[in-house]
């Protein structure tokens with residue numbers, strides 16, 4: 382199994398349940414969901430001519446549009462070069478890939494895996510993996526959030542800019558009930574969105590996710 386990888390780096394997980402946890406991020410290439418406020422638009426397209434080698438993927442690049450192929454064994458070896466024991470597989474949309482081979486080998490090698498997905502693709506991961514669904518509702522790519530994704534989710538982390546975003550989440554939870562923990566995350570640290578999230582979290586006993594990495598100035 383081969384994956385297209387945009388970057389691999391080690392940092393502090395700044396969002397959701399694992400906030401504050403040292404983590405190795407594997408960012409996979411490719412996404413057709415089309416969120417207008419996406420801050421990783423460089424992962425959307427796949428240009429064959431931009432490919433670089435896996436050996437270079439964890440080195441800083443001037444051009445974030447480049448990516449590499451990596452098989453499972455090579456990726457696990459790459460991960461072993463870092464200190465953290467928590468691996469976050471993100472994107473792009475990681476669930477456009479079958480993640481079972483990668484997550485199973487990482488768990489077997491002693492790592493905890495977390496997947497960050499939009500919920501618009503069926504989720505194929507090891508049963509031990511923590512799944513964070515950040516449901517992308519009504520985006521340009523016109524993909525539906527799937528009931529299978531909401532059922533598999535350990536955590537639903539919802540980006541909020543305005544009241545309509547919370548109403549969209551409530552409608553989704555009605556259509557696709559889930560036992561997952563719910564967290565609201567203000568988009569771009571906007572004060573009004575943050576206040577709205579605080580009030581809604583208190584009312585519903587949900588959690589607040591504040592993108593800690595942006596406050597402490599790390600990736």
Ligand code: SF4
Nearest residue numbers: 412414415416419473
């Ligand atoms: S799903 Fe993620 S990577 Fe894809 S467009 Fe939305 S925010 Fe960006």
